[in-house]
Amino acid sequence: MDATHLPEVTAAGVIIKAVLILAVIAAIAGFGTYIERKILAFMQRRYGPQHVGPYGLLQLVADGIKLFTKEDIIPQHANKIIFAVAPVITAATAFIALAAVPVFPDFTIPFIDVYVPSIASDINIGILFVLGMMAAGLYGPLLAGMAQANKWGIIGSARTAIQFLSYEVVTGLSILAPIMMVGSLSFVDFNDYQADGTWLVVYQPVAFILFLIAGFAETNRTPFDLLEHEAEIISGYVTEYSGMRWGLFFIGEYANMITIGVIASVVFLGGYNDFWIFPGWLMIIGKIAFSFFFMLWVRAAWPHVRPDQLMWLCWKVLMPLAVVNVVITGIVIMLVQ
Amino acid sequence: MYEFVAFYIFAIATTILFLITVMSKNVLYSMTSLAAGMVLISGLFFLLGADFLGVVQLIVYVGAVMALYSFAMMFFDATKDVKEKHGNSTLVFLLGGLMALVFVVMFSAPIIGENIQALYPVGLAENLGVSGNAQDVGLVLFTKYLVPFEVAALMLLVAMIAGIILAGKKMDYSLTECEASDEELQKEIKKEEA
Amino acid sequence: MSLEQFKNRNVGTQNYKTLDLDHTPVTGMGQFKQVVSRTFKPELFVGLWVTFREMINALFRGKMHTTQYPFEKLPISPRYRAIHDMLRLLESGHYRCIGCGLCEKICISNCITMDTQYDENQRKEVSEYTINFGRCIFCGYCAEVCPELAIVHGPRYETASEQRASFSLFEDMLTPIDQLNLQQEYQGFGAISPNADENIKKTPLAY
Incomplete structure (x- = not known):
């Protein structure tokens, strides 16, 4: 669609969009727990939740009721304000990151004639904003761990700091090569660049793999979920949390998974362009769903790594590879032009 | 109108948060409010139309610098208050007040004299046919400020190498894969030092 | 293999x-x-x-x-030592217990209480027999010492109930008279389970 023919974005449209993102992504994030339990169960030849509602679909509601009605426990020596704020930071940064990301197709609400855009805030540096917001998301686990007066929490937040800081480098450097090719930081430009059907992953396979690995680390998913490694540090930064505060961490984590899925789909996997007979909106939903599934799949298949292996992987393998990739991309771009 | 209101909200909130940073005796409060203040400053950048700088503020200050601070704070008991030493409070107030006064004069004088102007305003790159905030920054960085930019890069490289040398003295020992006992390790390290 | x-x-x-x-x-x-x-x-x-x-x-x-447990149950080994069963003689249908009191004597947690008396034929009959399952440690000595194979361990492992007394009376443990034909002879502690051969598997190391 030509950008000049789009209706004007009004404040009302943006607010509706924001509410829509909040409601739908929060619901999907909650539903993600059901999907995760089901898929992990199938991969271990179990049934998973199946007694609440048909196929256990209402498990989400049951869990929600449980989380909301649980006693809200704040440990005696914890710093109460920070302890209460930390889960909100995680959830909020996860959702703010989604503000600059294209989620759902754009549409106009009939009768009141309000245009709801595809991106809530179409700033032309969308990718950087999302990465920055995910970087700010490290304060959730960090403050949670430090505020709860618990040794496991401290270890968890120390791991948060090193893991997020290190892997931000890899995320940034790996996504730099596609940015150089496209010459823009806007998600829309990335999508248009791949409109001819050639996905960027064809040109940048190394960057794609690096981004995926770093994405696992940034969303705290299994091969790298050292922040709350049950076998080593109880639950890391969420050791003392219970009820809805814990639920907010959970929602934040799943929203971050969706964000990583969106970035991977738009930047590397062709975005929301039509493909063969499938319309664009179906393609993007399919890609995000696959990347979500892939994260669960990996969790079922692969073991954790040790913290020293994690750092080794980041600084001795991934970061040099990313730098080499950026340099080679630069040289090739220079030669082609 | 919106921008006006937003500016004052951001400005007041930033000031309050940084005040908390200075006044609070609790490490956690100071750290959190400093980080939050940095986020709000990036809000000011967004208001000015400098999207790129705003995001860089987010990534660099909030994501990296403050995270390093807080990593250092792990070595303290964050739930306890810090005992501060107030030696000569009159002197402190005097010096602090003078500093503040100097800053206010420094920044308000050109505004009063009305000879303040942006050398490289936002939208600079549009004259060259490319629009975008990142392009603006790039244009300025690689023309007028090329030398300071490269010198800063060199300085960071020097700092990084120095850091690696300082921290990496015993890096050839892998403590996790080592099969020797602690005592043997200690002996080995002592031998190395001697 | x-x-x-x-x-x-x-x-x-x-x-x-x-x-x-x-x-x-x-x-x-x-x-x-x-x-x-x-x-x-x-x-x-x-x-x-x-x-x-x-x-x-x-x-x-x-x-x-998955075995969907409350709805389907796995067969358990005959060695399994759960709630006790009192067996009957197959010919007469009379209970096997002769009231010798050995099980009461050997019980290391003192949970078996029995009382006997002479009936009209001057045979000992059990007038009272209870096992306190709050104390029983299911060691199996009572079944081992029983000269008549009267008290054995049965397969009833679902011992959650509103009252402990639900299991512990002699009549509850005794084989119901109408199910006498279903009564299983106790194989003894060393007995291997009937499906032991099927249960032999390769160790996971093999793959």
Whole structure:
């Protein structure tokens, strides 16, 4: 669609969009727990939740009721304000990151004639904003761990700091090569660049793999979920949390998974362009769903790594590879032009 | 109108948060409010139309610098208050007040004299046919400020190498894969030092 | 692996497969080679494929592994020592217990209480017999010492109930008279389960 023919974005449209993102992504994030339990169960030849509602679909509601009605426990020596704020930071940064990301197709609400855009805030540096917001998301686990007066929490937040800081480098450097090719930081430009059907992953396979690995680390998913490694540090930064505060961490984590899925789909996997007979909106939903599934799949298949292996992987393998990739991309771009 | 209101909200909130940073005796409060203040400053950048700088503020200050601070704070008991030493409070107030006064004069004088102007305003790159905030920054960085930019890069490289040398003295020992006992390790390290 | 092979305990004659564990590389070049080979070997994808295959097996080939416990139950071994059963004589239907009191004597947690009296034929009959399951540790001495194989351990392992007394009376443990034909003779503690051969599996190391 030509950008000049789009209706004007009004404040009302943006607010509706924001509410829509909040409601739908929060619901999907909650539903993600059901999907995760089901898929992990199938991969271990179990049934998973199946007694609440048909196929256990209402498990989400049951869990929600449980989380909301649980006693809200704040440990005696914890710093109460920070302890209460930390889960909100995680959830909020996860959702703010989604503000600059294209989620759902754009549409106009009939009768009141309000245009709801595809991106809530179409700033032309969308990718950087999302990465920055995910970087700010490290304060959730960090403050949670430090505020709860618990040794496991401290270890968890120390791991948060090193893991997020290190892997931000890899995320940034790996996504730099596609940015150089496209010459823009806007998600829309990335999508248009791949409109001819050639996905960027064809040109940048190394960057794609690096981004995926770093994405696992940034969303705290299994091969790298050292922040709350049950076998080593109880639950890391969420050791003392219970009820809805814990639920907010959970929602934040799943929203971050969706964000990583969106970035991977738009930047590397062709975005929301039509493909063969499938319309664009179906393609993007399919890609995000696959990347979500892939994260669960990996969790079922692969073991954790040790913290020293994690750092080794980041600084001795991934970061040099990313730098080499950026340099080679630069040289090739220079030669082609 | 919106921008006006937003500016004052951001400005007041930033000031309050940084005040908390200075006044609070609790490490956690100071750290959190400093980080939050940095986020709000990036809000000011967004208001000015400098999207790129705003995001860089987010990534660099909030994501990296403050995270390093807080990593250092792990070595303290964050739930306890810090005992501060107030030696000569009159002197402190005097010096602090003078500093503040100097800053206010420094920044308000050109505004009063009305000879303040942006050398490289936002939208600079549009004259060259490319629009975008990142392009603006790039244009300025690689023309007028090329030398300071490269010198800063060199300085960071020097700092990084120095850091690696300082921290990496015993890096050839892998403590996790080592099969020797602690005592043997200690002996080995002592031998190395001697 | 056949059963004979499995039962062969003679060290040295079995077909053990030794894994080829190459040692940790010492030189920088060796470490680099190891990293490269680990990076480009599709070992990680083998793991992904295994889990995916198991998901397909579970979903479409009916190889779901779950026993949905309250609805379906696995057969338990005859060695299993759960709530006691009092058996009857098959010919007369009379209970086997002769009231000797050995089980009461040997019970190490003092949970068996019995009282006996002479009936009209001057035979000992059990007038009262209870086991306090709050104390019973299911050691099995009572069943072992019983000269008549009257008290044995049965397969009733679901011992959650509103009252402990629900299990502990003589009449509750006694085989119901109308189910006498279903009464199983106790195999003894050393008895192997009837499906023992089926349960022999390869150790997980083999794959």
